[in-house]
Amino acid sequence: MNLKAKIKTRQTGSEDLQMTPIMNVFLILVPFLLLTASFIKLAVLEMSLPSLSQSSSSSVMQASEEKKPLVLNMLAVRQNGFELKSPTFTFPFIEKKGLQYDFEQLQTSLRQIKDKFPDSEDMVIQPEDVIKYDDVIKVMDRCRDSGFPNISISG
Amino acid sequence: MLNLNPNKKSLSIIGNRSRPKPRADLSLTSLLDMFTILLVFLLKSFSADGQMVTNTDDLTLPESTSLKPPRSAPIIAVTKEWVMFDDRPLVKIEELKTDGDLMIRPLQASLQQSRAFSEQLGQIDTRVGFNGTVDIMGDRDASFAVIKRVMYTCGQVGFNNMLLAVYQKE
Numbered sequence: 001m002n003l004k005a006k007i008k009t010r011q012t013g014s015e016d017l018q019m020t021p022i023m024n025v026f027l028i029l030v031p032f033l034l035l036t037a038s039f040i041k042l043a044v045l046e047m048s049l050p051s052l053s054q055s056s057s058s059s060v061m062q063a064s065e066e067k068k069p070l071v072l073n074m075l076a077v078r079q080n081g082f083e084l085k086s087p088t089f090t091f092p093f094i095e096k097k098g099l100q101y102d103f104e105q106l107q108t109s110l111r112q113i114k115d116k117f118p119d120s121e122d123m124v125i126q127p128e129d130v131i132k133y134d135d136v137i138k139v140m141d142r143c144r145d146s147g148f149p150n151i152s153i154s155g
Numbered sequence: 156m157l158n159l160n161p162n163k164k165s166l167s168i169i170g171n172r173s174r175p176k177p178r179a180d181l182s183l184t185s186l187l188d189m190f191t192i193l194l195v196f197l198l199k200s201f202s203a204d205g206q207m208v209t210n211t212d213d214l215t216l217p218e219s220t221s222l223k224p225p226r227s228a229p230i231i232a233v234t235k236e237w238v239m240f241d242d243r244p245l246v247k248i249e250e251l252k253t254d255g256d257l258m259i260r261p262l263q264a265s266l267q268q269s270r271a272f273s274e275q276l277g278q279i280d281t282r283v284g285f286n287g288t289v290d291i292m293g294d295r296d297a298s299f300a301v302i303k304r305v306m307y308t309c310g311q312v313g314f315n316n317m318l319l320a321v322y323q324k325e
Contacts, residue, residue, distance in 0.1 A: 019183040026190040033197035043221045044290070044318040127299045133233075134295035136302070137217040137321060145220065153306065 045140055047151060073113060073120065073148065075106075077127040077139055082106050086113045101135060103142055110146035123148035213237075217295040219321035228288040228318065229269050231262070231305055233297045238305065240265040251301060259308045266312040289314040 076083040082094040082101065089112065094105045113120070123143045127136050140151050213234040230241055237244040238251070238259065245261040270285055277284020289309050293302050309317055 041323040129300035
């Protein structure tokens, strides 16, 4: 009699889904995925030196691109500021503002070059030895944002 | 459902239709909803290739606005103390300051070894092989003098394609 009643309640009783096994699976999956999740994304800045084969063919390249004037932009990163050199431009020395480099001023100067030579995409960065790597990366970022994606570094 | 009814007698009169034992059900639905959302989010950010860099106090990469994804290549790490190649410490930064040579000799040897190895692999299978790519992971406080020497050494051995690893800025 008692057993019969039990069966009856099971058939007509609560229609809840059995959530507990799913919860168990989730409880195991969530910590596992939390461990493997990477919250910091890595990126790279590409920088290439001219390889030997490229430099030998570069004279041919230059001959074919003679229409395009070669604009050599140089940006020296000194301990107390930036020194930007570009043909036909004379930029004043961009001094540090307190302890920080004056990136805004650098960017406006870079934009001026870009306006004058829209085709030029090269920038040679010359940091001094004491400059921090972080600052070099920041300068590279600013150059790229201002339209000079071909960055080379000269020691 | 807990049976909190004080007059049990009236219940027992009705008979066996009521539950034989008091049961406590947890309502798991809301928790399950939360977990489902969390799970979807975590699965989305799951990457099968694993992490390239192990975070230590010694090596904090600089931040950059670059969006280029990293490629797998031999890794040169310049930490606050050591110059490392593929997780092996090679030279102390202190020692580098004393010698005036631009080339870092131990690094050159390791790079040449790595190049010879990948060139041999390239002979077996053309899909892999030496392509002159190297990852440089520099600590943000490293001085450019060290980075410059690392770059010079890479260039001399033939690793012309250098990838400077950075953290993506938000």
